[in-house]
Every structure is written in C-alpha cells, then in structure tokens.
Amino acid sequence: MSPDLYLSYPSAFLIGLLGSTHCLGMCGGISASLSMALPVGSGFRVRQTTMLLAFNAGRIASYALIAALIALLSTTAVNQWAELGPILRTLAGVLLIIMGLSMGQWWQGIRYIERVGAPVWQRLSPLTRRFLPVQGPGQALALGMLWGWLPCGLIYSTLGWAALQPTVGSAALTMVSFGLGTLPSMLATGFAASQIQALRGQSWFRKAAGGLLILFGLWTLPWLGLIGH
Template identity: 35%
Template sequence: MPVDFLVLSAALLAGLTGGAHCALMCGGIAASLNGHGKESALPHALALNLGRIGSYTLAGLLAGTLGAAFVGLVRIPDLALWLRSVMGLLLMLIALRMLFPRRFAFANALASPLWRLVSKAKATLPASGLWRSLGLGAIWGWLPCGLSTSVLLAAWMEASPLHSSLMMAAFGLGTLPLMTAMSYSGARLQGLLDNRRLRAGMALLVLLAGALTAAAPWLMRVPEMHGALAALGCRSLA
C-alpha cells in the first residue's frame, strides 16, 4: 500500500495547528519538566519532545497493528478503504475541534490529574542528563489528550502498522516547534501559531484533507482526479 501523503499532511497540519492548543493545555508542564540552565535547556527541550514523539509513534504502531488485525479477522470486502473514509470524517472533526476549541474544553480538564503525576515522575528517574529528559518525554507521550487521542483513533483506521506510526510521527513533528520552544523558554509564546487567522487557515486545510480522504475511494473513479489522488497514495473501491 503506498504512503498516503494526503493523510500525513493532514496529521502534520493538525500538529502545527494544535501546537497552540498544546501550549495552553500543557505548556506549564513542558516548562516544569525541563528545569535546566540556559546553556543546556535547548538540548533537554529537544530530548523531552523527541521522547514524546517517540511514544506517539509507538502508539501509532500498536494502533495500526490492532487495526490490521481487525481488518484481517472481519474479512469484509474493502473494509480497509471504508475505514479510511471514516478516518477522513474524523480528520474533519479534528479540524472542527481546532476551529472551535472552547466547545471541547472539557477534554482538557479530564487529563489534569494525570499531568500532576508526570510532574512527580521527575523524582522517580534516577538518571540525569538527556536520557532523563528523553524518558520523561516518553512518559508524557502516553498521557491522554483530546487532540492526540483523536489523531490516534484516526491512525487506527489506517489499519497499517507502518502508515499508522507514520501518521502519529507526522502529528508529533507538527507539535515539535512550539512545544520545544515552550519547554526551552518556559513562557507561553504568542508567536506565529497563535495567530487566529493562520490557525483557522491550517484547520481549514485539515478539513479539506479530511474531506478528500473520506471521498477519495469514489473520487478515484473520476478520470480527471485519479492521477492526482493516486500520487497522494489514495486508492479506489474495487
């Protein structure tokens, strides 16, 4: 199965757009986990966030394995393609979540007690240096978050260990710039990704990518669109 660059682009954009959401939800945690001086703060911030992305990727691998097993057991013709269409609908919901974050504020409150546990986990890791930051980031990546859980569910619908892990890695890389800056500076940045119009524009791109992903199996039958969608990794129903 070819790599679906349309889905990977949507996941990357979801991470970029969701970076502002992550900053509001766990920026304080990111800053507190990286209690190092200015000279070593940036390497530790990178290690912290790479550990988090590593956990996202592993979660995607597990989700894709379970999805592939499910498709293999059920044996419904074209089930994988139907799941990918449902995944497109889920990407559209993720985009709406980014456009209207206040309507999903309840999802952030559910994880608050677990964030406090991550802060306490600093004392349980005896190693100092970059390995400690990498380990803390790996723990951080497994904690529930409304946005990452939604993307993980979409990754499960890829029903492929490789593609699901790539999707979660793309999402994690999208969050990397802002969350690394948060971990490094300890400040809630009001930078480019905090611009409402830009965030809305990227969310609309995710919405468009989700719509194309959902409709791709049928749009592939249109001769004018077949070549472009095939190049993006989409497939048609049999």
C-alpha cells in the same frame, strides 16, 4: 489494504504543524517548565536544548508506540473484514473535522473524545511525579514518554489516520511525522513561551489552522474519493 491508502508522511507532518497550537495548550506548560527549572549559567542553552529534545523525543516515541498498537488491531481487522476499511476512513475524516472545528473555536466537541483516554491517563499521570523536577536528559525522556499518553484530540485525530495504514511500520512512521510537525512549536515554547502563546491567541491563526484541518478531514472521507490522489 490497498496501496493507495498509504498516507502521505508530509501531510501528517503538516497536520502536526497546523495543530501544534493545540499541543501548546496540552504540553506547552511542561515543556516551558523544563527550561525554567534549569540553573542559569555557563552552558545553559546547551542543557536547555538537550532537555527539550529529550522530552519531545520521548513524546514522539509514545505516539509511534500507540499507533503501532492500534495498527496491529486495525490491519488485522481490515484483512478479515474488508468492509471495515471505509468505516475507518470515515472515522478518521470525522475526527479531523471535529478537531478542526475545535481549533477554529467553532465547536469544542473534541473534549468528549478526549475523555476516552482519561482512564489510561489516570493510571499514568501519578508516575510523572517521579521524574519531577527533571534533573537530566534521561528523566526528560521518560517524562516525555509518559506525557505522550495525555488525552489529546489532535493525537486521536491523527491516530485515526494512522489506523488506515497498511502496515504497523507505516502507521508508526505516520505518527512520527506528525510528532515532528509539532516539534517546532514545542521547542519554541521552551525557548520563547510568551511569543508563542501570543501567536496561539490570534483568532485568525486558529481559524486558518482549523479550516485546513477540516479540509484534511474532508479529503479523507471515502465517499469523496479523494484519498490517494
């Protein structure tokens, strides 16, 4: 795959940052519950921070693993059939546009795409009960690694981008960058859930984030000739 298809890690981080309000709806509840389950007392803030970091580290690790698995298939396929490259780029761009439409509350077609991962989640979700209530960082890490497989349109949209990467390692790093972009909101949810939910409910914020995600999608489409410039 051509070197100009290396996707910008800062751009993946920005997608995570813009789309993190969607993450709050998917993962914010479990993140906030980690804090609420802790006994208040000496060292509460340290324990809270440790739990939240462990949970999110597991979540991001799962994103990287999924990206690596997809990249194993996509890089092999594109190396054998070069014409698949533009098709994958188109798919990645369309997924981002659909996610942007959902973020902006213009169209919720992303829900149909999220159903793709439902069979996997049906098998994994019962395992999450083994780690609830979370008693330590190890359990929080394991719970996060399972939660990373929760069907999510934003993750699938970014995985489409990761699949364009020329190596498995760069695909995994793309998703790590994306996961780090979601981290500020996820941590803030644990520390101040009500304030973050208030921002998430602002129509102007969702429309602005959705519009920018749509621009990312248009930038990715191969016939516009913008990717890599």
